[in-house]
Amino acid sequence: MGAWKLSFGYSLYPEEQLISNGILVARELSCLHVDLKRTGDPKRSERQVQLVVAGACEGPQDASAGTGSFHFHYPACWEQDLNVHLQDDPHEQLKVPLQTLPSSQLVRLIFPTSQEPLMRLELKKEEGPKELTVRLGCGPCPEEQAFLSKRKQVVAAALKKALQLDQDLQEDEIPVIAVMATGGGIRAMTSLYGQLAGLKELGLLDCISYVTGASGSTWALANLYEDPEWSQKDLAGPTELLKTQVTKSKLGALAPSQLWRYHKELAERARLGHPTCFTNLWALINEALLHDKVGRGVGPGLVKLRQSHQMGPSLGSMWERFPASGSRGFRLRSLPQPHEHKLSDQREALSRGQNPLPIYCALNSKEQGLSTFEFGEWCEFSPYEVGFPKYGAFIPSELFGSEFFMGRLVKQLPESRICFLEGIWSNLFAASLQDSLYWSSEPSQFWDRWAQDQANLDKEQVPHLKIEEPPTTAGRIAELFTDLLTKRPLAQATHNFMRGLHFHRDYFHHPHFCTWKASKLDRLPNQLTPAEPHLCLLDVGYFINTSCPPLLQPTRDVDLILSLDYNLYGAFQQLQLVSRFCQEQGIPFPSISPSPEEERRPQECHMFCDPAQPEAPAVLHFPLVNDSFQDYSAPGVPRTSEEKAAGKVNLSSSDSPYHYTKVTYSQEDVDKLLRLTHYNICNSQNQLREAMHQAVQRRRKRKQFRPE
Incomplete structure (x- = not known):
């Protein structure tokens, strides 16, 4: 059964088309673009303002006065307002009824109006995408x-x-x-x-x-x-x-070099707009467990690092000698690499x-x-x-x-590598994995602890999900992922x-x-x-x-x-x-x-x-x-x-x-x-x-x- 459309007419507002499959309904969408332009003394632009369109996809937006561009997606039929206020002075507010804004035309407003202006708002309302x-x-x-x-x-x-x-x-x-x-x-x-x-x-x-x-x-x-x-x-x-x-x-x-790679990739995903969760860390660990590409030979800088005290035995076990090597005789053993599928x-x-x-x-x-x-x-x-x-x-x-939002794409992110989906499909492991990471500072300790809890089971059991605080003195692994581990x-x-x-x-x-x-x-x-x-x-x-x-x-x-x-x-x-x-x-x-x-x-x-x-x-x-x-x-x-x-x-x-x-x-x-x-x-x-x-x-x- 596919989607179908209904039209509803109102006496005050234009006719609205609804798209539905009989279970869910998508309403028409509008998009409001807001540009903040600085006016007056530049030093005053450090004051913070908040922009809110109730019910919009984006939620409240915070910015320094007079800087930034923002957009809001909201149902076209709702009688929404754009609310702007100074965070250090709630009485200074500006309320703009969005139904009154002409479509596809630029509207300029000054804020605040009761004192010397801090900024100029440039507003433009447009129709959102018609197709879902x-x-x-x-x-x-x-x-x-x-x-x-x-x-x-x-x-x-x-x-x-x-x-x-x-x-x-x-x-x-x-x-x-x-x-x-x-x-x-x-x-x-x-x-x-x-x-x-x-x-x-x-x-x-x-x-x-x-x-x-x-x-x-x-x-x-x-x-x-x-x-x-x-x-x-x-x-x-x-x-x-x-x-x-x-x-x-x-x-x-779980070698430190791998953990830094995980940390870097998770930080990049967060920057792009993906929510942060422990399952994503499990996904990267799982990828390292199941996918393997041989690492390339390394130069003398890494050899020197290998020979220094900066690498413990857990890292050293990941290195091997070239058959006829001389002073540059170390290379990484088969380090897992990102899998792009x-x-x-x-x-x-x-x-x-x-x-x-x-x-x-x-x-x-x-x-x-x-x-x-x-x-x-x-x-x-x-x-x-x-x-x-x-x-x-x-x-x-x-x-x-x-x-x-409302069946329309409002922000496209790059498609995730399949390992992040595998992390979702197989996150049964994540609960016990998280607990093990809390208390481990070396990879060998982690795997030993992970298996230890299951050693005396008389049957396979689903691990209990729980919220647990990490130890006061966190290990190397927990330190890297404190934000993840406490969620x-x-x-x-x-x-x-x-x-x-x-x-x-x-x-x-x-x-x-x-x-x-x-x-x-x-x-x-x-x-x-x-x-x-x-x-x-x-x-x-x-x-x-x-x-x-x-x-x-x-x-x-x-x-x-x-x-x-x-x-x-x-x-x-x-x-x-x-x-x-x-x-x-x-x-x-x-x-x-x-x-x-x-x-x-x-x-x-x-x-x-x-x-x-x-x-x-x-x-x-x-x-x-x-x-x-x-x-x-x-x-x-x-x-x-x-x-x-x-x-x-x-x-x-x-x-x-x-x-x-x-x-x-x-x-x-x-x-x-x-x-x-x-x-x-x-x-x-x-x-x-x-x-x-x-x-x-x-x-x-x-x-x-x-x-x-």
Whole structure:
């Protein structure tokens, strides 16, 4: 459902056009430009003035008298005033009714009027942009629809081959099949590589139209989609790069040289206008953990610094000798460098429908409700758009982080590198990370402390969010980021692109407005997200470890979901939470009711469907288990006695080497996990093909009963 326009006429004011999707309403916008020109004695210009337009996007503006240019965006229909006053003399005020200003004409005023003038105000009111930058619509954007049209041809050919069909599939017979990956840190990233390689080997990867990720699985997708042809190639190369990142030492991520780089980049982001939050620091650390570019050789100046007392052992461990070096014989070991890839760059990987469409998930909450989640909304990120299906509001992905008001772009910021989005998608780590940084002055102390709190857990637990004061004597790390560390780690992640939009009077009854059943806030529009200046975006693992919601949008019409679950505790727990959530929200989804035997000993693959709900997708669930892999090195190939050790993969929730706090794996552990997840997919090839065959049959059945 797209946006539509309404016109309202008033007796005193011009006709106003409203744009709405039935949930949100955008009003017409005006822009006021204000220039302050100095008059009289220049010394008096040091007095401070404040300019205010109530309800404007920009809020109060402070300046020295007679200097500066300002602008205000505000709803055109409101009877607004420009208020100017001296901060040291509140009685000296100037109030200008904006409705009286002629459009596009310069108006000059003197301030103050009751004493010698300090400055001249030059005012100019103009119409704001007519067209919205925010897309108000509840269906897929035109770019996604065009992609699906191309992808269908790839899927149809792949299904014909995989299912050995006699005839080509007609367009309305092609099912929509999706991969849904959960979070789980480096464990999730590694496992997704193994499972995608398994689907590729079986010839089933081209049958997939969507792939969604959350938390750690987004790291794998972000890496893969740097290559526009990744799914058409052998995944051995990307897998080897993954191994390099997973097994490398992570101490360098918190070396002083890296911390200064983080500090510099965060300061530049703040200068551009991005809100400051701890998640941004986590994003840069996470980038250093997962991306690596070899540093260049360095000159004698840095060698001298290396040999001085200014570098401790933590920095020294990041240096190595040239093979034949002499006095200039040191260079940096593989220092992580900024990674320039952006989310919008992934459009190239979709240009011909050659890969599935990736969708990354986050949860929007309220700062004061982080511990209880009385309020939450799913936010999705794709290479085309970022938005909230609940409100039917989306923006182009390259504009995420820019400032919007009333659906229009008012300040465009450069598109963030994808690492800052990964910091949002995976900020489950940020709470414990923040606590560890408080008390650490050396990188080794940090990692030891981070792991220590999790050592005795009997299962993986979501860290509790809390506000905590740093120690009186802060370490080197905390000193660099005092402002960040004393704030709540996850608040104010980005500017709210829905800011200023109003609610349609019947929004609550719109068929696509999905209410949060646990909260009463959805009936109070003034407390919903469009009224907030910032979004509070979180890792979905704080609520449910799933990336399923984008696939449950009725406009995407997904037939089959391949559920890739990377939890160490409870093979069906998160999927059952999804089912319960869907039941509460009235979203069609099959009941997840495994048998007692399946609960006791889950297999590699489980099928869930509900014939009574034809609109609900079927779910083929792949928990992270080590079952027949213990006895078979490949499907149907028994292990020899010498190979038995290779089949022992520790997935215990208490002492597994794959706990989500582990940031470095041994070569043996990463190889085992890759082989296990690859095997689990390949060993389930019969169930996979049968589920896809049923999806085709389901489409054909719907075609037969579709009215002419």
